[in-house]
Amino acid sequence: MxxxxxxxxxxxxxxxxxxxxxxxxxxxxxxxxxxxxxxxxxxxxxxxxxxxxxxxxxxxxxxxxxxxxxxxxxxxxxxxxxxxxxxxxxxxxxxxxxxxxxxxxxxxxxxxxxxxxxxxxxxxxxxxxxxxxxxxxxxxxxxxxxxxxxxxxxxxxxxxxxxxxxxxxxxxxxxxxxxxxxxxxxxxxxxxxxxxLKSEILDDAEEIKNLLDERKYIVLQGPPGTGKTRTAKEVAEKINAKTFFTQFHAETSFSDFIFGIRPDLNNAELRYKENLGNFTLAVKYAKEHDNEKVLLIIDEINRANLSNVLGPIFYLFEHKMDRSNVEIEISPDFKINKLPDNFSVIATMNTADRSLAVVDFALRRRFAWYSMKPKVITSEKFFKDDFAKIQEIFDWYASSSELSLQPGQGYFIADSEEEMKNRVKYEIFPLIKEYLQEGLIRNAKEEFSNYFATRINQSLFE
Structure with a gap:
């Protein structure tokens, strides 16, 4: 030798x-x-x-x-x-x-x-x-x-x-x-x-569909622009499910999601009427149509106080409940001891929003967690060079937790060069600047500065 x-x-x-x-x-x-x-x-x-x-x-x-x-x-x-x-x-x-x-x-x-x-x-x-x-x-x-x-x-x-x-x-x-x-x-x-460096090319929708068959309750987590909500809707189409959709926010409550009462504004006197939340509507539909698949999509699940929103139904989210001898009251005259077999949930969670509530371990145990990452897509409207440069900076400088901040492929879709420059200037540039101001991915500040100076003639540091 x-x-x-x-x-x-x-x-x-x-x-x-x-x-x-x-x-x-x-x-x-x-x-x-x-x-x-x-x-x-x-x-x-x-x-x-x-x-x-x-x-x-x-x-x-x-x-x-x-x-x-x-x-x-x-x-x-x-x-x-x-x-x-x-x-x-x-x-x-x-x-x-x-x-x-x-x-x-x-x-x-x-x-x-x-x-x-x-x-x-x-x-x-x-x-x-x-x-x-x-x-x-x-x-x-x-x-x-x-x-x-x-x-x-x-x-x-x-x-x-x-x-x-x-x-x-x-x-x-x-x-x-x-x-x-x-x-x-x-x-x-x-x-x-x-x-x-071969990276496995996954069909996210197909992977999630298969996972849904096994686990029933899934959270899609990832940075903004990775197509979480779009993919959830695509899965619903793939399984031909009756779909219910809701989006959580800071003020979402049990009465919004499960059951509550609201003033009847169409009545001259003060009266109240019941309000069935999307969860209750979806579960009722699933029980009444056991030959159909029913999917509840919860967008931005961690924007709300989940303990307040879910209340006692938290118990029901066990995909393999071997004993179902405890009845939970969902609404008056509607009690269940387990969620219908034809009922599934896909929730989405933005991992880049640092202000959102932390998801507790009990919820993590009840849901399967599927990570969606920024990826190259096949489209004439996809500006792959801009995507590749941002991805390269994140890959080299970002810690494991900071990788969850990388803007997804949705940020790099535009009808023209001028529109893409505007997306860089008015969407990606402010996002990266905010990250840096919060002390995130600081090692990459000069690389980002050079990219923005070259791409849109704008400095991160004034």
Whole structure:
């Protein structure tokens, strides 16, 4: 197995991805090579790339692309490493969630990815340090065990499969170092990463329909613009259900949703008449038409005080109630001990609205939760470049919880370029500005500022 062949291979890939081994070039790298005969006897043999500000020998700082080889036709270890001197220029980069998201997709069950890339105190797990596949380089791994945020075992580096893994790590390092300067570089990186970044394309409506058969009560949660309400209505059409619709708000009460009384405004004297809420109407219809499917859609379920709105009917939301010996009064002369089998609920919840009530765990247990994420859609009216840029910023800088703030695909649909610019200016720009003012996704402020300055000639910071 030729170490020199793989050394040349990763240098060719680096150049293909936009880098040069040239200190005067802004997209440069420094190659390290410690693969002498003595080193290859499990004595610290490695080669790869380090930060362009570092020297070709001696201790070094920051992220590196590091490969631990051998000349015995045994597995190698390909890694994203950190120099033994720790961080100097890359600490902030190490804190970006997108870096971990990227590399976590490049490893399989024979690899490892740390949960915190800035952590250079925690050793590798035994699945790597004690792996039977790596006993021939166990001392070398032990030397660097705390400074390897990501690693992947590669059985045959010169095979097509082995080169694909190595090329992917070089591509990940290229993104980290921002090597690409043109579309050719960017396309080459995308091609290298594509087999490892496959995202399953789901038909949300079909998935939710199948889940509804199993769980009956579902909450669709996600950022604004991801089509939650539209999808709920689409599911209703798919199952050919009689549909009841209501939207919760801060003043929604039990008397609105279940049962109450209201003044009879058509009577000369003060009289009251009963008011059946949408829940009661839907349940009554389901009981009277047991051959039909009945679906209640509750839009923005977490905008109301759910304890006040649901009251005692909360008990009924058990999709597998084995004992139904407690009767709940829904309205006068209407008591039930379980919800009809042909009755289902789809609720929607906006995860980006920070002012909404927190949903308690009891409700979470009674409902299934389906997350709807921003996604590319096939439409001539969909401005995919704007969507891709916003998605790229969120993916790289947003924490796991902040991903729920990303504007959905609905924000990027327009009939013309002028309309899309207005959507960016009057919808997306104010939304992002509000996020930043609340202290959210602060790491991305310069990226957002650059995007808006370029796209609509408007600054986030006045």
């Amino acid at each position: 030729s170490i020199e062949n793989i050394r040349q291979f990763i240098k060719d890939k680096a150049e293909q991805f936009g880098a040069k081994i040239d200190k005067e070039y802004s997209k440069a790298y420094v190659e390290r090579n410690n693969t002498g005969k003595d080193a290859l006897k499990d004595n610290g043999a490695y080669f790869g790339f380090i930060h362009p500000d570092e020297e070709a020998s001696g201790p070094f700082h920051d992220f590196s692309l590091t490969i631990f080889p051998n000349d015995d036709n045994k597995p190698w270890l390909v890694c994203l490493g950190v120099g033994s001197s720790g961080f100097k220029n890359d600490y902030e980069l190490a804190t970006y969630p997108g870096l971990r998201r990227l590399f976590s997709k490049l490893v399989d069950e024979r690899g490892f990815c740390k949960s915190d890339f800035s952590d250079i105190e925690t050793s590798l797990p035994k699945s790597i340090s004690g792996s039977e596949d790596l006993q021939h380089i166990k001392n070398t791994i032990k030397t660097y065990t705390k400074v390897l945020p990501v690693c992947q075992i590669v059985d045959e580096p010169e095979s097509e499969a082995g080169k694909k893994i190595i090329a992917t790590f070089v591509a990940g390092y290229a993104k980290l170092r921002e090597w690409p300067t043109n579309n050719g570089h960017r396309n080459a990186i995308s091609d290298a990463l594509k087999p490892f």
